[in-house]
Amino acid sequence: MATTNGVSNGMTEQCDVCDTETLHEVSIQLVTEGGDEDTAQFSREPYRVRECIRCGHRDSKRMNNA
Ligand SMILES: [Zn+2]
16 A cells, blocks of 8 residues: 555445456545646646456546546
């Protein structure tokens, strides 16, 4: 665990790899997106990261669709 900056819990969600609903570990992480250093502090976007407990498949989704 590199960072605990966010909530973490288990949720049952659809896994594309398992092709069924499995337990996922879900966390919210702030990701600094690429850009100028001057604006880096303004480009931290919350991502919803989830990892399938069963197969280990991991994906992240940007929460703010700007
Ligand atoms: Zn899975």
